[in-house]
Amino acid sequence: MPSVSDLISKGRLKQILRHYSEAFNVPVFVLEENKRLFLSFPEGVPEQELLIKPLLVRDLPVGHVGVPSEEPKGLDFIIRNLSIILEQGYEIESLSAEVVRNYEEFSLLWSLSSKLASVLDVRKVCEITANEVMNICPSKAITIMLVEKISSDITSTIRQPSLPTVDAGENKGVLSAKVSVGEYAAEAINMTLNTEKGLVGYVFHRKEALTLCDVRADKRFEGFPYPVLRILIVPLIVEDKAIGVIVVTDKLNGEEFFSTDIKTLSNIASECAVSVKKASLFSEIRSMLFSTAEAFSFAIEAKDPYTYGHSKRVSEMSVKIARQMGLTGDISTWIRLAGLLHDIGKIGVPEEILCKIERLNSDEMSKVREHPVIGARVIECINNLSEVAKWIYHHHEKYDGSGYPGGIANGMIPLPSRIIALADVFDALTSDRPYRKAFAADEATKIMKEAVGDHFDPDLFEYFEKAMRDWCHE
Numbered sequence: 055m056p057s058v059s060d061l062i063s064k065g066r067l068k069q070i071l072r073h074y075s076e077a078f079n080v081p082v083f084v085l086e087e088n089k090r091l092f093l094s095f096p097e098g099v100p101e102q103e104l105l106i107k108p109l110l111v112r113d114l115p116v117g118h119v120g121v122p123s124e125e126p127k128g129l130d131f132i133i134r135n136l137s138i139i140l141e142q143g144y145e146i147e148s149l150s151a152e153v154v155r156n157y158e159e160f161s162l163l164w165s166l167s168s169k170l171a172s173v174l175d176v177r178k179v180c181e182i183t184a185n186e187v188m189n190i191c192p193s194k195a196i197t198i199m200l201v202e203k204i205s206s207d208i209t210s211t212i213r214q215p216s217l218p219t220v221d222a223g224e225n226k227g228v229l230s231a232k233v234s235v236g237e238y239a240a241e242a243i244n245m246t247l248n249t250e251k252g253l254v255g256y257v258f259h260r261k262e263a264l265t266l267c268d269v270r271a272d273k274r275f276e277g278f279p280y281p282v283l284r285i286l287i288v289p290l291i292v293e294d295k296a297i298g299v300i301v302v303t304d305k306l307n308g309e310e311f312f313s314t315d316i317k318t319l320s321n322i323a324s325e326c327a328v329s330v331k332k333a334s335l336f337s338e339i340r341s342m343l344f345s346t347a348e349a350f351s352f353a354i355e356a357k358d359p360y361t362y363g364h365s366k367r368v369s370e371m372s373v374k375i376a377r378q379m380g381l382t383g384d385i386s387t388w389i390r391l392a393g394l395l396h397d398i399g400k401i402g403v404p405e406e407i408l409c410k411i412e413r414l415n416s417d418e419m420s421k422v423r424e425h426p427v428i429g430a431r432v433i434e435c436i437n438n439l440s441e442v443a444k445w446i447y448h449h450h451e452k453y454d455g456s457g458y459p460g461g462i463a464n465g466m467i468p469l470p471s472r473i474i475a476l477a478d479v480f481d482a483l484t485s486d487r488p489y490r491k492a493f494a495a496d497e498a499t500k501i502m503k504e505a506v507g508d509h510f511d512p513d514l515f516e517y518f519e520k521a522m523r524d525w526c527h528e
């Protein structure tokens with residue numbers, strides 16, 4: 055509860071005391087809770103014996119009011135009246151504090167939501183959230199734990215009626231620490247807990263935040279691999295399903311967790327949960343895209359035992375080259391996809407040509423040479439893959455411009471197409487053919503080296519060699 059000095063300014067109080075003093079023709083004194091003089095009217099009146107009574111606001115003492123004991127006129131009225139005035143001040147102050155708190159919370163959530171908006175990686179979402187919690191509530195360990203399979207219901211989103219339904223209680227099982235920050239992060243990150251047991255399991259199951267001042271007093275506490283006294287556990291809920299928890303242990307300042315911490319962390323948990331779900335769905339959709347691409351490539355290559363698995367190997371080698379070049383993240387992901395699909399246009403090449411053991415005649419060769427164009431046309435039909443389609447279109451270009459279908463040279467050829475070209479030829483040379491055995495990796499590299507500057511980009515070849523060595527050591 056604030057004291058009288060928190061509820062009214064001296065200037066305003068002086069005006070009020072003047073009215074009392076003039077009305078009752080007595081000096082009026084306002085004292086702090088410890089009975090030290092806060093203000094009197096008139097000011098500077100000599101010390102004298104006072105009759106004082108407590109000044110209450112909402113039944114709580116905030117100070118005292120006194121008048122000379124020899125002439126105690128109007129004291130009860132002054133106390134009642136001043137109490138009403140201060141109560142209004144208290145309400146305004148509480149309201150202002152609430153507005154400030156709400157504004158701060160809104161700003162915090164806005165900032166977190168902006169940071170998470172474009173993040174499509176579950177671990178990154180958890181990292182951003184854990185660091186945000188650490189900023190506003192510095193603690194010894196902040197751990198975000200998730201159930202093993204968050205987006206298990208994606209199949210139900212896109213399921214055909216004939217497929218079996220996914221159990222609504224799928225999320226039962228194990229909670230694994232995804233991210234932990236703070237002094238005990240190294241210990242906390244290895245935690246796996248049962249969703250059905252213990253204190254964390256209780257919060258997960260009940261979908262309600264819980265805080266304890268001393269975990270030793272609660273039998274449900276399952277024990278952590280690091281020392282814990284105070285704990286705050288907030289569930290991550292999305293679409294009324296718990297998908298994980300945020301576990302915060304022991305504030306650095308030793309304080310307990312307050313109701314404002316629960317409220318703030320619950321709001322943060324809501325933002326985090328939605329972003330985790332979104333990222334999980336994205337990851338699952340992407341994984342399905344890659345599985346589909348892989349299935350297509352296997353289906354095409356299944357016709358020819360000599361090329362079976364070629365696209366997958368080209369995809370993996372292309373990513374290795376890209377990584378050697380420092381290309382990571384999205385570009386590396388799309389190169390992986392382009393590698394998987396680079397020969398998908400062979401779907402439009404007659405099987406008897408694809409599987410022909412003898413040398414191809416010029417007509418047959420022309421047919422085979424159509425596959426980058428057909429492949430690009432197929433992939434162009436898929437939303438957002440026009441860039442990948444372009445890379446596929448150019449994967450048989452040569453650095454000196456003597457390739458096909460565009461006949462373009464050096465930097466005009468998209469970088470991913472130049473990378474795929476290296477991986478493509480390397481895999482072809484290191485695979486058996488009806489007319490020859492596979493070359494060893496170093497022999498293949500030697501052959502390819504002779505074509506640097508003609509077929510291959512000289513600037514990329516050193517990255518290819520590093521990737522190839524990496525590949526051979528696996």
Ligand SMILES: [Fe+2]
Nearest residue numbers: 396397449450
């Ligand atoms: Fe090809």
